[in-house]
Amino acid sequence: MEKPWSGRFSEETDEFVEEFTESVSFDRELALEDIRQDIAHVRTLQKAGILSEEETKKIIEGLKGIEKDIREGKFEWKRELEDVHMNIEAELIKRVGDVGGKLHTGRSRNDQVATDERLFLKKETEEIINLLKELRKALVITARNSIDLILPAYTHLQRAQPIRLAHYFLAFREMFLKDTERFLDCYRRIDELPLGSGAVAGVDFPIDRHYTAELLGFNKIVRNSIYATADRDFIAEFLFVCALTGMHLSRLAEDLIIWSSEEFSYVDLPDKLCTGSSIMPQKKNPDVLELIRGKTGRLYGNLLSLLTVLKGIPTAYNRDLQEDKEPLFDSVKTLKGSLIGIRKVIEGLSFKEHKMYPNAGNFVLITDVANYLALKGIPFRKAHHIAGSIVAYLIEKGKRLEDITLEELRSFSELFEEDVFNLFKPENVADRRKTYGGTAREQITKLIEVALREEGLK
Incomplete structure (x- = not known):
């Protein structure tokens, strides 16, 4: 041919x-x-x-x-x-x-393909932003419905301090809100028309690029013909935001995978979003969440692939740039699927309060014992040491913090009074965190109201 x-x-x-x-x-x-x-x-x-x-x-x-x-x-x-x-x-x-x-x-495939890619990315970015919004809505609704559930927050995957479950879901809502902002910011740089730049030097026909931009719905025109045909920064930036969003999805998926295990048993995943084993009849595998976690590696790889292609090519267009498309298309498909999958999981979660609540007690409450002493005038570092000594004592005795007597506490400090036992309920400790952004019920209630308005749910 x-x-x-x-x-x-x-x-x-x-x-x-x-x-x-x-x-x-x-x-x-x-x-x-x-x-x-x-x-x-x-x-x-x-x-x-x-x-x-x-x-x-x-x-x-x-x-x-x-x-x-x-x-x-x-x-x-x-x-x-x-x-x-x-x-x-x-x-x-x-x-x-x-x-x-x-x-x-008056056109080259060099400016033609760059224009196609920008048109494609404008459409796909808008779709991803909408999917992120639907996910944020699901997180806010779940937070509203779980505000009275208490569980331990974890640092180093060790029980740390009691929080309301709603606080956890609002944290991820913030992450996905920032991801949305990054996509919106990225969109501004995608929304520039390269058509009319020719192969590299511009066009020698009297075409009106502003008219073309108006027809295609572009807000700006790329001002330099070399940059217009050689640039793939807008794709690299898009792939970075996809990768970062994927990282947030992966961390959420990891938590839910752990929480759904029998060792934690904090949540139950909907059957329709899980699969079984070909050999072990008892298995209920969180495959959707595991694939979301795994596919984040594809998002990282696609970004690195394009950056590697771009780093060594001479200015301007080179055939190497053909290699920008498969990573782009794959990241779009992968991220959209992951966003849909995680939303479906969130909407179908059920929670096991009888498993969460006990784990939010015992030594998870000890930080507030140290703070109790600090409020009595003991320097915090010394109060911390006293609280740590109480933990060591209870471990040796095989007792929980809730089982300690006032007499035992006073053997560590005479400043302990009956009111210290108010700190032995996880909900009381959580609700002491009343600073803006804290896990106290009154703060979470306010932020849920804000989130409901921002997401158009109220």
Whole structure:
């Protein structure tokens, strides 16, 4: 098959080269963006007087016919035509005749593909932002419904201090809110039009790039033709935000995997989101959560892959940049799936208070015993030592903190009074954290109200 550049060459392209260099097997993901761009470019050419009204109409009708076939899965993609752009252009010429060959006037595949990718990323970023919002809503509703459940917070995976479960879910809501802000910020830099930059030096036809930007819905125009065709920073930044969001998803998934184990048994996962074992009948495996955790590695790998491609290529466009698409498409698919999966899990969780509450007592309360002494005037470092000595004593005696007597406490400090026993209830200790952002019920209630309003749930 004749190539669009065949005039320069004396030999036909080797079949290996066709197979090795083709990208249509994956870049056809950009087909609808490519046709949308084509139509805008044709209208721009008409405005510049390069195409007549009749030619413009004929080309656009041909493109819309191709678009229909693509949407219906009827379009035949040809590997020998290399990429999505040439497949569409060749089919257009076949359908409308030589006038279809005017489509590529004043344009290079270098600015064409960069435009497709930005159009694709604008759409996908908006979808990811919406998925993040749905996840945040689920977290807020779960927080509201679990405000009276007490469990230990963990540091170093050791029981630390009692918190209300709602406080935990609001923490992840904050993480995903920051992720949303990063996607919104990234979107601003995606929303710039490179089309009209040509191969590298600009275009020598009188096209109006501002008009094209208006047709395609871009807020800005890339101001330098070299940068416009060589830049993939916007993809690298997007992949970084995907990776960071994936990290938050992975940490949430890890917690829920641990909490659903029989050793913790804090939560029960919905059966419909788990799988079983082919050999062990008792198993209920948290496969969705495990895959969310595992797929975060793909998000990291995709980011590193693109950064490695970009680091050594000379300015401006090089064929290496073809390698930007598969990591991009994979990260989009992976992150969207993970966001949907974790939301479904959150919405289906049930909690086991009888397992959580006891673990929020005993030595988890001892920090407040030290604080009790500090409020009595003992320097905190000394109060800390006394509280630690109480822990050592109780471990030796095989007793819980709740079982200690006032007489035993006074053997460590005469400042202990009856009121110290108010600290031996996890909910009382949690509710002492009344500073803004703390785990006290009154603070959490206020922040849930704020979150409900921010998420449009109230």
